[in-house]
Amino acid sequence: MEVIHTAFRVTDLDRSKEFYIDGLGFDEKWGFVEDGVEHVYVGPKTGSDIHIFEDPSNDAPVEASSGNNIHADHSVCLLVDEDLQERFETLVARTNCHVILEPKTIDLGTHRNTITFVADPDGHAIELIERLEGPPPE
Known part of the structure; x- marks a missing residue:
């Protein structure tokens, strides 16, 4: 068994791509649009990916880690x-x-x-x- 990817809903796909691609040096591997939701998979050349997606119809806040907690829920x-x-x-x-x-x-x-x-x-x-x-x- 292996981990294929981890997924995060994001509020601004372009801003998140800057963080993961420009900041961490990941590659944009592939993506798709389904029902108006854009999905992008980023990651190192080999290994698991991070799946980021922005859903324009969902304006609920993203549940994120709180403040300076290194023992975050996720x-x-x-x-x-x-x-x-x-x-x-x-x-x-x-x-x-x-x-x-x-x-x-x-x-x-x-x-x-x-x-x-x-x-x-x-x-x-x-x-x-x-x-x-x-x-x-x-």
Whole structure:
């Protein structure tokens, strides 16, 4: 079994595409329009996609993560295969996204990760994680 995609309803498809494509560096893989709703799939060259869609007939607020809560009811975790700090700085510079948690390195006992949490334009929590080589320092 594998995860194929995660879906988010967004309020402004163009703004969300800027965040995911220009900010995170994802590719726009494919999309379609059905019943007036535009669907776009974005993601890295290989692996799961994020399905974003804007429904002009639905003006209800998007249920997003709240404020600075890194333990939000929902989030997506993305593994960064390059320098997380550089990716974070590029993302913030290009999209002016809300930063929930600045990048920090955490010791998980057997390994270390650098993590950060940001919010997409609709407030969905996006966790970026870089797995660090070697054991934690003693």
